[in-house]
Amino acid sequence: MSLLLQIVVNGILLGGLYALMALGLALVWGVLNIVNLAHGAFIMLGAYTSYYFFTLLHVDPFAALPLCMLTVFAFGFVLQRYVLNLIVRAPMFNTLLITFGVDVVLTYLAQIVFSADFRVVNPSYAGANFTLLGATIPLVRALAFAMAVALTLTVWLILGHTRLGRAVRACAQNLVAARLYGVEPRTVYALTFGMGAALAGAAGGLYGVVSQINPYIGDPLTAKSFAISIIGGLENPLGVVVGGLFLGILESLTSLYIGSTYTDVASFGVLVLVLITRPRGLLGKTT
Amino acid sequence: MKRLLFYAIATFALLDQAGAEPIITLGASVQETGRLANTGRYYRDGYDFAVQTINDRGGVKIGGERYQLALKILDNQSDVNLSVRQYTQLLTQDKVNFLLGPFASDFALADSSASEKYEVPMIQGGGASDQIFSRGYKYIFGTLPVASKYFESTVQAMSKLEPVPKTVALLYADDAFDVAVAKGTRELLQSAGFKIAQDERYSSNSSDFSTLISQIKAAAPDAVLVAGHETEALNFIRQSKSLDFSPKLYSFTVGVPTADFRAALGRDGNFAFGMTSWLPSASQKDDYFSNAQLFAEGYKKRFGYEPDYHAASAVADVETFVKAIEAAGTLDPKKVRDAIARIDFESLYGHIQFSDVGQINLPQTVVQVYSDNVIPIYSQKGFVNKPRYPMPAWDKRP
Numbered sequence: 001m002s003l004l005l006q007i008v009v010n011g012i013l014l015g016g017l018y019a020l021m022a023l024g025l026a027l028v029w030g031v032l033n034i035v036n037l038a039h040g041a042f043i044m045l046g047a048y049t050s051y052y053f054f055t056l057l058h059v060d061p062f063a064a065l066p067l068c069m070l071t072v073f074a075f076g077f078v079l080q081r082y083v084l085n086l087i088v089r090a091p092m093f094n095t096l097l098i099t100f101g102v103d104v105v106l107t108y109l110a111q112i113v114f115s116a117d118f119r120v121v122n123p124s125y126a127g128a129n130f131t132l133l134g135a136t137i138p139l140v141r142a143l144a145f146a147m148a149v150a151l152t153l154t155v156w157l158i159l160g161h162t163r164l165g166r167a168v169r170a171c172a173q174n175l176v177a178a179r180l181y182g183v184e185p186r187t188v189y190a191l192t193f194g195m196g197a198a199l200a201g202a203a204g205g206l207y208g209v210v211s212q213i214n215p216y217i218g219d220p221l222t223a224k225s226f227a228i229s230i231i232g233g234l235e236n237p238l239g240v241v242v243g244g245l246f247l248g249i250l251e252s253l254t255s256l257y258i259g260s261t262y263t264d265v266a267s268f269g270v271l272v273l274v275l276i277t278r279p280r281g282l283l284g285k286t287t
Numbered sequence: 288m289k290r291l292l293f294y295a296i297a298t299f300a301l302l303d304q305a306g307a308e309p310i311i312t313l314g315a316s317v318q319e320t321g322r323l324a325n326t327g328r329y330y331r332d333g334y335d336f337a338v339q340t341i342n343d344r345g346g347v348k349i350g351g352e353r354y355q356l357a358l359k360i361l362d363n364q365s366d367v368n369l370s371v372r373q374y375t376q377l378l379t380q381d382k383v384n385f386l387l388g389p390f391a392s393d394f395a396l397a398d399s400s401a402s403e404k405y406e407v408p409m410i411q412g413g414g415a416s417d418q419i420f421s422r423g424y425k426y427i428f429g430t431l432p433v434a435s436k437y438f439e440s441t442v443q444a445m446s447k448l449e450p451v452p453k454t455v456a457l458l459y460a461d462d463a464f465d466v467a468v469a470k471g472t473r474e475l476l477q478s479a480g481f482k483i484a485q486d487e488r489y490s491s492n493s494s495d496f497s498t499l500i501s502q503i504k505a506a507a508p509d510a511v512l513v514a515g516h517e518t519e520a521l522n523f524i525r526q527s528k529s530l531d532f533s534p535k536l537y538s539f540t541v542g543v544p545t546a547d548f549r550a551a552l553g554r555d556g557n558f559a560f561g562m563t564s565w566l567p568s569a570s571q572k573d574d575y576f577s578n579a580q581l582f583a584e585g586y587k588k589r590f591g592y593e594p595d596y597h598a599a600s601a602v603a604d605v606e607t608f609v610k611a612i613e614a615a616g617t618l619d620p621k622k623v624r625d626a627i628a629r630i631d632f633e634s635l636y637g638h639i640q641f642s643d644v645g646q647i648n649l650p651q652t653v654v655q656v657y658s659d660n661v662i663p664i665y666s667q668k669g670f671v672n673k674p675r676y677p678m679p680a681w682d683k684r685p
Binding site for chain 1: 320321322324325328365461487488489490492493494495497498499501502505517518521522525526528529530531547551552553555681
């Protein structure tokens with residue numbers, strides 16, 4: 001019985017990591033209707049930022065998180081303002097193409113600049129763990145879970161209760177009316193995209209501690225984030241946490257009862273099921 | 288005016304050809320970018336170093352004439368389908384003389400179909416899976432030891448440890464190499480009298496071993512054998528630490544001997560067992576590089592990182608072609624192919640000789656990492672150094 005508990009705990013913690021990764025993609029997609037295929041590349045950039053802060057300046061990865069977020073935010077802001085803004089009201093296909101191109105360019109630039117060697121961020125507490133109710137809980141994953149929840153709540157608060165959030169939602173709902181109210185769409189879009197990038201940067205900042213970093217980690221993470229966003233639903237930022245948890249627990253249970261080699265089948269199988277039965281996601285409205 | 292220019296250039300070109308040495312081109316599609324680039328570079332650099340050194344030492348001699356070696360390397364971006372197309376291109380458009388292999392069994396398995404179809408020999412040093420050599424192909428040769436025997440020295444060493452581990456957990460990824468390793472290892476373990484407590488296959492795309500580790504921890508085996516590649520070994524050890532899992536012994540097929548493994552894990556890498564088919568010792572002599580130790584030093588100086596058995600295997604492939612071409616006395620692919628099948632010589636990588644199916648037979652040396660050193664523990668002759676066994680719990684490590 002305690003094995004099952006451990007597996008469920010593993011699943012929850014894995015879900016927290018997944019939610020953290022998917023948050024940025026879901027925000028930008030749900031609000032701006034831009035599917036950012038370069039999302040994984042932003043996570044990768046955040047990871048390298050954290051790595052260099054740790055290795056060259058000996059900054060603890062958690063302490064470096066705001067710096068990672070800021071760096072990737074700036075990058076995302078500039079990218080949106082001057083490149084993606086050109087296609088923000090164009091057909092969906094154009095946004096997919098352009099973000100795909102950005103993804104390829106970033107990945108190969110990273111290979112040239114950082115080389116394909118894998119890196120890890122190994123602070124002294126990387127392997128620390130504590131026991132709770134008979135289950136061993138890795139410290140870093142528990143902290144990542146807490147971060148995911150905190151960041152999701154922050155995004156939800158910003159979107160729902162601040163002026164910026166209202167401006168963002170206004171632009172998404174009715175651009176002409178928003179402009180009539182004095183909202184400057186280009187800046188709002190850039191800020192939102194920057195926020196999405198910053199969230200990816202936060203996920204990347206922790207990625208090097210739980211796994212290893214190389215220029216190619218981006219694409220599988222984009223695919224996973226995509227699946228989580230759809231499963232959780234795009235209308236509510238909390239959907240990402242639900243989607244992430246669902247997927248994390250599902251994968252862990254699949255690994256235990258069916259076999260580890262079937263985890264991809266399970267996650268993408270569920271994605272197909274959700275699309276068929278509840279296309280707006282688990283937290284989306286059914287009408 | 289244009290006509291005059293054309294004739295002038297043509298004349299110079301012809302004059303230039305008259306003095307040039309004939310060239311033998313070796314073609315390869317290697318992972319220079321993409322997720323396998325970290326290991327693919329050993330092959331690109333190994334081939335390059337070998338061709339340069341052999342050319343400096345006089346090149347290839349066929350019937351009194353000297354030939355220079357040339358390399359044509361294409362980047363397959365770690366994409367199997369692209370590599371097959373590239374090998375076909377190398378054979379049909381670039382018309383290279385012979386083929387050198389890619390890294391990884393999945394690639395060698397697919398690419399060898401091209402060499403077989405066009406009947407041009409390929410020597411690859413990157414794929415160990417028995418599957419590559421079980422199709423009756425005549426034009427594929429491999430310098431990595433047989434996958435199913437990778438753990439042979441480890442299992443032999445394990446049966447001589449005190450206290451002998453009783454239960455073993457076997458984990459393997461779902462690619463061609465690791466499935467072949469697992470198949471052979473199962474038989475080795477059973478015939479040596481070990482009980483296999485866990486036999487789990489995991490997806491080679493996954494980087495999360497939490498559930499597997501939790502399951503194994505609950506079963507508490509004495510030893511854990513992991514068949515996977517370098518990043519999987521790394522993730523396994525880090526996640527074992529964070530889940531507080533520490534068996535008496537764990538051993539990994541790939542990754543443990545490399546420098547980045549030790550750099551990435553630091554002290555957490557201590558006590559890990561691995562294996563290598565090659566060590567840079569001065570007693571391993573070579574016709575072109577003098578010996579393995581000098582090769583390793585020259586490689587590090589030239590490329591800035593230490594070579595491992597992948598690079599040595601790549602060099603052995605080039606040397607085998609040279610020896611085979613000289614023995615056959617011709618560039619005819621069929622005759623060279625027969626010469627490769629009969630080849631028998633010592634190189635910096637080891638004794639080069641192929642079995643009937645085209646695979647080399649080299650024993651693995653069991654190694655263990657401690658304090659940023661790779662210590663040879665057990666070879667065919669028995670224990671070389673005392674192993675640090677059993678592995679202490681994470682909080683009790685020195």
